[in-house]
Amino acid sequence: MIEIKNIEKHFGDVHILKDMTYKFEQGKTNLIIGESGSGKTTLLKILVGLYKNDNGSVLFDGIDVNKMKRKERKALRQEIGMLFQGGALYDYMNVEENIMFPLTMFTEKTEEEKLERVNFCLNRVNLDGKNHLMPSELSGGMMKRVSIARAIVMEPKYLLCDEPNSGLDPKTSILIDNLIQEITKEYNITTIVNTHDMNSVMEIGEHIAYINKGEIWWTGSKEDLIKSENKELNDFVFASELFKRIKNV
Amino acid sequence: MLKLLKHLGQYFIMMNKVISKPEKFKVFWKQLLLEIEKVGLNSIGIVLFISFFVGGVVSIQTAINMSNPLLPKYLVGLASRDSLILEFSPTMISLILAGKVGSSIASELGSMRVSEQLDALEIMGVNSASFLILPKIIASIFFFPFLVIMSMGIGMIGAWIGGLSVDLKTVDFLSGLKYEFTPFYVTYSLVKTVVFAFIIASVSSYFGYFTKGGSIAVGKSSTKAVVSSSILILVCNFILTNLLLA
Ligand SMILES: Nc1ncnc2c1ncn2[C@@H]1O[C@H](COP(=O)(O)OP(=O)(O)O)[C@@H](O)[C@H]1O
Ligand SMILES: [Mg+2]
Numbered sequence: 001m002i003e004i005k006n007i008e009k010h011f012g013d014v015h016i017l018k019d020m021t022y023k024f025e026q027g028k029t030n031l032i033i034g035e036s037g038s039g040k041t042t043l044l045k046i047l048v049g050l051y052k053n054d055n056g057s058v059l060f061d062g063i064d065v066n067k068m069k070r071k072e073r074k075a076l077r078q079e080i081g082m083l084f085q086g087g088a089l090y091d092y093m094n095v096e097e098n099i100m101f102p103l104t105m106f107t108e109k110t111e112e113e114k115l116e117r118v119n120f121c122l123n124r125v126n127l128d129g130k131n132h133l134m135p136s137e138l139s140g141g142m143m144k145r146v147s148i149a150r151a152i153v154m155e156p157k158y159l160l161c162d163e164p165n166s167g168l169d170p171k172t173s174i175l176i177d178n179l180i181q182e183i184t185k186e187y188n189i190t191t192i193v194n195t196h197d198m199n200s201v202m203e204i205g206e207h208i209a210y211i212n213k214g215e216i217w218w219t220g221s222k223e224d225l226i227k228s229e230n231k232e233l234n235d236f237v238f239a240s241e242l243f244k245r246i247k248n249v
Numbered sequence: 250m251l252k253l254l255k256h257l258g259q260y261f262i263m264m265n266k267v268i269s270k271p272e273k274f275k276v277f278w279k280q281l282l283l284e285i286e287k288v289g290l291n292s293i294g295i296v297l298f299i300s301f302f303v304g305g306v307v308s309i310q311t312a313i314n315m316s317n318p319l320l321p322k323y324l325v326g327l328a329s330r331d332s333l334i335l336e337f338s339p340t341m342i343s344l345i346l347a348g349k350v351g352s353s354i355a356s357e358l359g360s361m362r363v364s365e366q367l368d369a370l371e372i373m374g375v376n377s378a379s380f381l382i383l384p385k386i387i388a389s390i391f392f393f394p395f396l397v398i399m400s401m402g403i404g405m406i407g408a409w410i411g412g413l414s415v416d417l418k419t420v421d422f423l424s425g426l427k428y429e430f431t432p433f434y435v436t437y438s439l440v441k442t443v444v445f446a447f448i449i450a451s452v453s454s455y456f457g458y459f460t461k462g463g464s465i466a467v468g469k470s471s472t473k474a475v476v477s478s479s480i481l482i483l484v485c486n487f488i489l490t491n492l493l494l495a
Contacts, residue, residue: 050372074374084365084368084369090369102373104273105272105273
């Protein structure tokens, strides 16, 4: 479980996040939805400590990150897997080296043990035998899957995904969504997914937070979403003709 | 001025992060070898090529300007030697390396920044500045002096061949090379090189590491890296020459 309490963030004079309080639940795919520029990435980066929040606190399983000692914070980082919008694979390493990197850096495993774990993760994302491809040789969907493999290689307790579907065709998107969902259930981890893709919302939205104007504007499940009367939410979610029709039947 | 101070502050904060004990020596060693190949080995060709031809031109020009029979014959060898050792090899080669190595360091780190690869390292708990920049600095400091020594050698061969082409006798050229040779000049030259190597690697890393924006910003960072390190090299050259030779 990850909790945020009264999180505030400014960039210069712009107030990006205003007093956000929320709980991301364990064993669930927690979705953050909102327009581009609404602060979804900023919030994720605050959670993992890449940005500092101006105010408020972040708690991982009840423990305030700011009150942790350096060592504890470092240990926590190894329990977080993150999937970046562009994949962020190290482009001078091949697929195998990319996935193996955290193991090499932070564990004392032997080469065989590491390779076994890498192959297990590759198999989990359906990329068996692609060990020696370079990132430049991968398609968008494969790149995302390798990033997922790298994110789960250390058996994280928390998985954070920034727009896992951006730049993917609808079919691949759903594949990735389902993969994230399955991994979440399988290992009972706390997963947070940022998205503005409504297909994902309808596919895996069990615990949704809608960010608007720097606030958590609405929360609920996809069933709640269809029934919701919230104007801003409806304008955002049911923007296309197709979704408007779904809403109205 | 305020901007300069901001850069300076940010630079020292970065260097403070860079100078820390590597997480794993095996991984560090691998990175270091990779960097030696990138910044050092891959520059040998261009350094040799330029040094040979500049050496040749220096001796031809000296020979032509000193065709007065009253001047001693060894002067061409002497002038070529000193200009290569004192200025050309350390300073000019460093400026060329600032262009070649500096821009590649800045664009490599810049593109890792904009594609969030640096963030990905940080998330895992890796000190990205130290992990990526320290090996670059060490590789440069360690390898550039070799490049400069090579440059001196090849430059003198170029000067000899240049001399031959304007009928300078090998004996005269060699006696010039040996005439009142001051070993301290080589030390001076290598001290400069080490300082320049540090400037190139750290300043270029700085501009790459703090790239903001997209791929256009990467290009800008790499231009800034080359311009700033070239200016710093010239300024430090002036200061070091004053300190060491005057
Ligand atoms: N490092 C930064 N410095 C200044 N402004 C930023 C920075 N990162 C993001 N922003 C601004 O914050 C706002 C929210 O950005 P972001 O969190 O990326 O939105 P989203 O991920 O929802 O599209 C945007 O207006 C963006 O321009
Ligand atoms: Mg975003």
